[in-house]
Amino acid sequence: MNQFGIHTIDTAFQRDHFDAAYLMVEKGRGAFIDCGTNHSVPNLLAVLKAQGLRPADVDWLLVTHVHLDHAGGAGALMARLPNARLVVHPRGARHMIDPSKLIAGATAVYGAEEMMRSYGEILAVAEDRVVIAEDGHTVDFNGRELLCLDTPGHARHHYCVWDARSRSWFTGDTFGLSYRELDGAKGPFVIPTSSPVQFEPEALKHSISRLMSWQPESMYLTHYGRVGDLQRLARDLHEQIDAMVAIGRNCDERADRHRCLAAALRALYLERAQAHGCPLDDAGVEKVLAMDIELNAQGLASWLDRDKR
Structure with a gap:
């Protein structure tokens, strides 16, 4: 408490x-x-x-x-x-x-x-x-x-x-x-x-x-x-939302769209985690974020499909 x-x-x-x-x-x-x-x-x-x-x-x-x-x-x-x-x-x-x-x-x-x-x-x-x-x-x-x-x-x-x-x-x-x-050391990491x-x-x-x-x-x-x-976290969130939109647009027309989305999101988060100084190595970060990477890829796909309609 x-x-x-x-x-x-x-x-x-x-x-x-x-x-x-x-x-x-x-x-x-x-x-x-x-x-x-x-x-x-x-x-x-x-x-x-x-x-x-x-x-x-x-x-x-x-x-x-x-x-x-x-x-x-x-x-x-x-x-x-x-x-x-x-x-x-x-x-x-x-x-x-x-x-x-x-x-x-x-x-x-x-x-x-x-x-x-x-x-x-x-x-x-x-x-x-x-x-x-x-x-x-x-x-x-x-x-x-x-x-x-x-x-x-x-x-x-x-x-x-x-x-x-x-x-x-x-x-x-x-x-x-x-x-x-x-x-x-820089505080919390956010996606x-x-x-x-x-x-x-x-x-x-x-x-x-x-x-x-x-x-x-x-x-x-x-x-x-x-x-x-919070100011830094809000800025990080805005930057990543824009990056996720760009990833969605880039992967949208590909036959392997879901794989492309998941791979690009994984790369985005690992790069940012490394720059942030997260205490885990890439494998550790990926393990923590694995479910969210998959769900975020699915969510981007839903948004892309809805946007076309």
Whole structure:
């Protein structure tokens, strides 16, 4: 916990220190921001108990967007939190109330066996417990105001959460990915995430700039944890989004487009990691980023195809 009552929770999705949820404590009440998968629920409840809180003491679950590594466990967690309400983007609310399309889409990508292994059974949230967060929506968390701002670019159903008390954003995937294994002498290393299927580069750059206009002191990323040095990270993200667009255009007409995209992204991130002074060698960096390279390649392809239409 830090001085602002914010606890980082490792959801244990995929590997250690890959996927975070957050518990915020304010005068004896709790709020979760993102929740991981069904398999993450015991971790979240254990941290809650360690803070001397009961499930009935939780007022809110805010999900930055409905991708399953952020919100897959929302139904299961809400079933354990009798007094909580779920705050979700207008474009994501229907998928929390009726997750059938979400399940079908993810199953088509991962297969039924991997869906159960990674995410478990996705449960619905009762409609009367869902609060829709339009741009500028404020949540009254026991007198502590949490502001939700629409931040498309990674997904159209994405908002970020501003906590004025800590002067921090909870950024979901809008402010990229920054894994602690890659921290170097210059501080955190960051890459954007373009995972399928709603990557929009200009919208993402605008969202990053919008977050930075609040002059935050910290960003709390789902992948992974709290970061500072925000001016440099924002600049790095803008540069890489432009580089990713150029990679997409360069690979688009090739018969081996996916291989080209993945190889070029790998080269981009390894070059930047080396220049940053990441403590791992190329093989180590590639191991940490392997899943994200694959997903970013898929996301770029989705954007290229959508752009043509």
